[in-house]
Amino acid sequence: MAMPACVVATARATWHWQWLRLMAGLGPADAAGNYRRPAGAFTTCPPLPATAGEQGGHVLIVGRSCPWAHRARLVWGLRQLQDTIALLVVEPDPQAGRWRFEAPFQDCSTLLELYRLAGADPRQRATVPVLFSRGEQRIVVGESARLIELLNDWPAPAGAPNLQSQTTKVACDQWRQRFQGAVNDGVYRCGFARTQAAYDRAETELFAALAEAESALAAGGPWLCGEELTLADLQLFATLIRWELVYAPLFGCSRQPLWQLATLWAWRARLFALPGVAESCDGEAWRRDYFGALFPLHPSGIVPAGPDLARLVQAIPLR
Numbered sequence: 400m401a402m403p404a405c406v407v408a409t410a411r412a413t414w415h416w417q418w419l420r421l422m423a424g425l426g427p428a429d430a431a432g433n434y435r436r437p438a439g440a441f442t443t444c445p446p447l448p449a450t451a452g453e454q455g456g457h458v459l460i461v462g463r464s465c466p467w468a469h470r471a472r473l474v475w476g477l478r479q480l481q482d483t484i485a486l487l488v489v490e491p492d493p494q495a496g497r498w499r500f501e502a503p504f505q506d507c508s509t510l511l512e513l514y515r516l517a518g519a520d521p522r523q524r525a526t527v528p529v530l531f532s533r534g535e536q537r538i539v540v541g542e543s544a545r546l547i548e549l550l551n552d553w554p555a556p557a558g559a560p561n562l563q564s565q566t567t568k569v570a571c572d573q574w575r576q577r578f579q580g581a582v583n584d585g586v587y588r589c590g591f592a593r594t595q596a597a598y599d600r601a602e603t604e605l606f607a608a609l610a611e612a613e614s615a616l617a618a619g620g621p622w623l624c625g626e627e628l629t630l631a632d633l634q635l636f637a638t639l640i641r642w643e644l645v646y647a648p649l650f651g652c653s654r655q656p657l658w659q660l661a662t663l664w665a666w667r668a669r670l671f672a673l674p675g676v677a678e679s680c681d682g683e684a685w686r687r688d689y690f691g692a693l694f695p696l697h698p699s700g701i702v703p704a705g706p707d708l709a710r711l712v713q714a715i716p717l718r
């Protein structure tokens with residue numbers, strides 16, 4: 400027997416209301432339904448610490464699935480900072496909605512405890528990435544945009560690349576600013592939008608920024624600012640490498656598959672081939688964390704299969 404229309408309408412309205420409440424747990428939105436990323440803690444970056452060159456003096460705390468942490472990990476790897484900064488990977492705890500340490504770190508079992516211990520406002524979220532100073536027993540910085548600048552200034556072995564040189568600084572800053580809002584946060588503003596109009600705004604801005612990057616690379620390259628790889632490339636890469644696995648299928652960033660942006664596609668493969676980059680990518684963990692943890696977007700919790708990351712960055716698209 401068909402269900403009466405009024406029962407269906409009531410069920411839909413009730414479910415939608417509950418969905419909005421669940422979405423509030425993912426993050427706040429404004430009155431028009433646009434996702435607004437909450438402010439974090441430890442966002443201002445001090446000058447380079449005097450102990451920066453000390454062996455093992457600092458710890459970079461990252462989560463595998465987080466694109467903001469990924470950019471920091473990429474800079475850390477490419478600048479070969481392993482001797483002075485240890486890497487510590489935290490695991491997600493979707494039930495508790497927080498990051499936890501596999502073994503106690505500074506007597507803390509969760510990142511939240513470390514934030515509280517370091518004096519963070521109790522209302523603030525505990526986010527990755529974090530740079531922690533063992534000597535000073537404090538969080539140096541917890542904002543990835545500042546953290547990658549600091550890591551670029553960090554004393555590094557001879558031959559390590561400068562990812563924001565005098566030559567590229569102006570262009571790199573412009574790209575980074577553009578990507579931060581339109582792309583890095585933009586995919587979240589698509590996925591966490593509360594209304595069609597909010598999604599449409601974020602999605603339009605996202606694909607406009609990608610089209611700009613595509614044209615710039617087609618006109619120049621091999622990197623966004625020309626001959627030199629910069630922080631801007633890494634910032635964009637951390638989002639685009641998750642495209643087919645997460646952002647297209649789960650966040651609705653699906654207007655154009657990335658292979659249709661052929662120059663960006665080739666750029667992504669080029670960046671993936673740099674030393675240490677493939678090791679920083681764990682497609683299985685990304686799918687598990689995003690599809691498994693973002694309940695309001697994917698209530699079944701079923702983790703879809705593939706595509707295989709290694710094959711994605713090898714395939715040559717047809718022009």
Ligand SMILES: N[C@@H](CCC(=O)N[C@@H](CS)C(=O)NCC(=O)O)C(=O)O
Nearest residue numbers: 465467524525526527528541542543
């Ligand atoms: N603006 C921050 C954002 C970092 C961020 O949102 N990280 C997420 C993971 S992708 C997180 O740790 N979230 C935990 C939470 O919100 O409780 C940065 O770039 O460092």
